[in-house]
């Protein structure tokens with residue numbers, strides 16, 4: 001078996017044709033294709049009045065935090081198992097991320113612990129990492145980890161009680177669904193104050209690099225749009241078009257986060273395939289789960305009954321006490337057998353940047369640390385064949401059933 005990559009982007013002739021047309025069109029930066037991608041995204045999500053395309057998911061999170069008015073010493077609550085971006089956008093403003101432990105069964109932020117932490121903060125008790133001179137608690141940034149929704153209904157109730165904003169990190173969720181209070185299926189992110197998506201190369205749909213901020217709020221959308229282009233009140237397309245004017249004013253020092261039409265060309269075609277990509281990832285997840293369930297020492301991911309997983313990531317747990325194999329060694333042995341695998345993610349409170357700045361200890365978030373020591377992300381992408389998935393499962397069994 002040839003080496004099976006951990007990830008492979010699915011770029012077809014449609015994407016190539018659209019990019020070629022864009023290149024030939026004479027307009028390659030933010031313009032008509034970005035506009036179309038934004039409109040298509042709203043349509044696909046069946047929600048959200050405004051979609052602002054940006055050049056990364058991190059940019060979407062950054063501008064969301066900016067639009068919510070996060071400032072120095074403000075406190076924002078995030079899970080400890082997430083990518084660097086969720087926390088770093090808070091540090092851009094010297095705001096304080098307060099971490100929450102994650103759940104054993106879906107690795108998402110634990111809502112009981114979120115509630116307890118907020119109670120502790122508001123009652124003046126100490127919580128890990130929170131300095132005494134902290135500012136007001138402003139918001140919560142839940143992460144729909146690996147593509148399975150957090151308990152967003154409960155999160156919203158908690159946010160309402162404490163008057164906090166919610167920015168949903170939907171980087172793993174295009175598409176993913178949860179059941180609303182009335183039993184209806186809703187797209188993850190479609191009911192958010194602001195939902196931030198990523199189109200990085202290994203995401204469920206890609207633009208190479210790219211992101212989207214989705215919101216129903218006119219003012220937030222306008223702020224994100226203006227700040228994505230230097231704080232200018234007149235966009236490039238208007239300025240250079242026949243009927244446009246060169247004149248613009250700068251309201252605030254903004255950023256350069258706009259998506260190009262070249263990238264949007266890929267996104268337009270990827271979005272058309274989002275459901276068929278999803279079907280293929282679901283089928284792969286099913287094979288993995290059938291093949292690996294019951295293997296001693298391996299725990300397979302469980303899709304909750306009120307969720308539809310995007311299967312951006314298929315994460316298994318390897319218990320070394322049962323298998324006799326350390327996680328690191330397991331990944332190494334998979335590589336020897338021509339299978340690429342990786343880890344998402346080392347909890348942020350273990351990284352020197354957060355550990356040392358906020359004086360955090362490993363044992364502050366014990367469930368996340370326990371999860372982290374066992375997790376392995378397996379290959380999952382539409383072009384992975386059934387034969388390859390079965391080969392991977394055989395390789396797993398060969399390593400752990402010695």
Ligand SMILES: Cc1ncc(COP(=O)(O)O)c(C=O)c1O
Nearest residue numbers: 056057058083085171198199200
């Ligand atoms: C949970 C999470 N949030 C945010 C991001 C940032 O997205 P991007 O790489 O598009 O900036 C990522 C990317 O991997 C992510 O996994």
